[in-house]
Amino acid sequence: xxxxxxxxxxxxxxxxxxxxxxxxxxxxxxxxxxxxxxxxxxxxxxxxxxxxxxxxxxxxxxxxxxxxxxxxxxxxxxxxxxxxxxxxxxxxxxxxxxxxxxxxxxxxxxxxxxxxxxxxxxxxxxxxxxxxxxxxxxxxxxxxxxxxxxxxxxxxxxxxxxxxxxxxxxxxxxxxxxxxxxxxxxxxxxxxxxxxxxxxxxxxxxxxxxxxxxxxxxxxxxxxxxxxxxxxxxxxxxxxxxxxxxxxxxxxxxx
Numbered sequence: 306x307x308x309x310x311x312x313x314x315x316x317x318x319x320x321x322x323x324x325x326x327x328x329x330x331x332x333x334x335x336x337x338x339x340x341x342x343x344x345x346x347x348x349x350x351x352x353x354x355x356x357x358x359x360x361x362x363x364x365x366x367x368x369x370x371x372x373x374x375x376x377x378x379x380x381x382x383x384x385x386x387x388x389x390x391x392x393x394x395x396x397x398x399x400x401x402x403x404x405x406x407x408x409x410x411x412x413x414x415x416x417x418x419x420x421x422x423x424x425x426x427x428x429x430x431x432x433x434x435x436x437x438x439x440x441x442x443x444x445x446x447x448x449x450x451x452x453x454x455x456x457x458x459x460x461x462x463x464x465x466x467x468x469x470x471x472x473x474x475x476x477x478x479x480x481x482x483x484x485x486x487x488x489x490x491x492x493x494x495x496x497x498x499x500x501x502x503x504x505x506x507x508x509x510x511x512x513x514x515x516x517x518x519x520x521x522x523x524x525x526x527x528x529x530x531x532x533x534x535x536x537x538x539x540x541x542x543x544x545x546x547x548x549x550x551x552x553x554x555x556x557x558x559x560x
Contacts, residue, residue: 398433431457
């Protein structure tokens with residue numbers, strides 16, 4: 306059994322021993338594929354360090370998180386793009402729109418989102434979308450950009466059934482994380498309406514820990530709790546969930 310965490314910030318852990326322990330717990334739980342979303346210029350070096358340490362497990366992305374989009378966003382994205390020459394990447398992400406923290410930057414968030422989508426299309430890579438309180442705004446951009454080269458993952462999907470179908474129709478997998486284990490998360494009602502072939506698993510560690518670790522720092526080894534909950538929802542076993550969702554991750558990332 307191989308489980309794939311399609312979205313983890315495990316690289317935030319700067320302590321060498323603690324970072325090694327985090328990875329070992331993944332190995333012990335058969336979580337041997339870790340996809341690392343970039344958020345800003347500073348996180349590039351952190352991701353590269355982890356990839357260098359575990360090249361057979363870790364797969365980097367490049368992108369600017371919408372909360373990192375400030376007045377100098379064009380210069381920052383230029384630096385992120387320029388770093389591509391030093392490594393192979395597997396997605397542009399995480400990118401998108403976040404209106405939870407700051408609605409005043411919507412215009413430049415949209416501009417940065419579109420520019421990075423164009424970059425992804427140029428490289429024939431998927432995009433990994435961060436969408437928080439911005440479904441309408443994100444879908445407006447995706448509808449405008451829709452073509453054969455637009456595909457990827459809706460990271461941390463927590464929308465309704467209509468939004469799920471809309472994302473799938475646009476060529477996106479639903480990234481399912483710790484929220485699926487929450488009593489009032491709602492995903493247990495929505496997911497059965499869609500085939501498992503549309504889903505990938507993620508932790509978003511160190512955020513959004515699943516039950517029974519909710520409220521504490523998350524880690525990629527906790528993906529097993531998410532996989533088991535998904536298995537329960539689909540009335541199947543964790544091995545089937547691992548097989549299908551890992552196959553889906555290979556389909557979207559090409560590796």
